[in-house]
Amino acid sequence: MKPFAESCAENQQPILDILQKEFAGTRQVLEIGSGTGQHAVFFARALPHLIWQTSDVVEHHSGINAWISDEDLDNTRAPLPLNVETDPWPEQEYDGIFSANTVHIMGWPEVEKMFAGIGQVLLPGGCFCLYGPFNYDGQFTSESNASFDVWLKIRDPKSGVRDVADLGKLAEKAGLKLIEDYEMPANNRILVWQASVLRPQ
Numbered sequence: 001m002k003p004f005a006e007s008c009a010e011n012q013q014p015i016l017d018i019l020q021k022e023f024a025g026t027r028q029v030l031e032i033g034s035g036t037g038q039h040a041v042f043f044a045r046a047l048p049h050l051i052w053q054t055s056d057v058v059e060h061h062s063g064i065n066a067w068i069s070d071e072d073l074d075n076t077r078a079p080l081p082l083n084v085e086t087d088p089w090p091e092q093e094y095d096g097i098f099s100a101n102t103v104h105i106m107g108w109p110e111v112e113k114m115f116a117g118i119g120q121v122l123l124p125g126g127c128f129c130l131y132g133p134f135n136y137d138g139q140f141t142s143e144s145n146a147s148f149d150v151w152l153k154i155r156d157p158k159s160g161v162r163d164v165a166d167l168g169k170l171a172e173k174a175g176l177k178l179i180e181d182y183e184m185p186a187n188n189r190i191l192v193w194q195a196s197v198l199r200p201q
Contacts, residue, residue, distance in 0.1 A: 002070065003063035007101070008038040011185065015039070015100065015131055016046050018182050018190050022127050026050050026096035030121065032114065033102040034079055035060060037067030043098075044076045050096070051075050055082035084114040095126035103167065104132055104149075107158030112170055119174025122195040128176060130191045131184065135163040142187040164191065 023029060027050050034040050034054035044052035054064050056079050064079045081087050084106070097118055103111050118128055133145045140146040145161055152159040168178060176193035184190055 002066040003036040005036050005038060008036060008042075011100075011131070011188070012039060012042045014185050015190065016043060018184075018192075019043060019047065019098065019129065022129055022180070022192055023047060023050060023096050023098075026127070028092070028094045029053060029096040029098055030090065030094040031055060032082065032084070032097065032099040032118075034064050035100075037064035037079075039098075039100060040064065040076055041067050041071040041073060044073050045071065048075055051077060053077045053090075053092075053094070054079040055090075057081070057083045084117060085110045089117040089121055093121050093123045095123045097122055097126070097128040098131075099129075100131040102132070103130065103162050104152060105156075105159055107156075111162065111167075115167070115170035115174045115176070119176065119195070122176070124195050126195045127179075128171075128193045128195070130167075130193075131188060133161050133187060134167070134189050134191065135161055137165065138163060145187050167191070 029050055030053045031040055032055055034056045037054065040052050040054045052075055054077060056064060058081050061079045068076045068078060080090055106114065122128055133148060140161065149161045171178065171193050175196040177196065178191060179194045180192035182190040
């Protein structure tokens with residue numbers, strides 16, 4: 001039986017509306033944290049001009065493969081093992097990277113390694129699209145996000161809703177520049193960073 005997340009079903013169309021713009025000229029996308037695999041097949045079906053490379057920790061691979069197998073699309077790829085803290089990053093480079101609902105689940109050292117890794121594999125001019133809830137200037141954007149942060153920290157004290165300014169510092173170190181900040185339903189955002197032509201040394 002395939003895994004299913006209601007949140008994926010609810011947010012996939014609004015996210016796609018943004019990706020159709022941001023990935024219009026993209027050919028190779030790496031998804032970090034493919035989760036159930038629902039997003040991968042939905043976006044790949046709607047964006048047939050690109051290859052969608054899934055990745056996640058190994059325990060999620062069977063579910064991702066189940067979705068990929070059932071959809072049988074030409075432009076999805078079986079998941080790569082990618083624990084951002086311990087696994088080596090792909091040798092291949094990508095002109096697009098997507099990740100949804102990951103940085104508030106990870107501990108901060110993992111978030112740091114994720115951005116550093118993205119700086120290694122995102123081609124100059126390529127875009128990194130990050131979906132989720134975010135804070136601005138240390139403030140929550142809604143009561144629901146504040147409650148969500150409490151729930152996250154009870155579950156894992158290392159997790160929590162991240163501040164855009166803090167993420168921006170990591171992005172800058174990785175040679176990324178914030179070019180778009182989209183408001184999304186349910187107090188979420190999509191942040192879009194673009195890789196510099198000159199990579200950081």
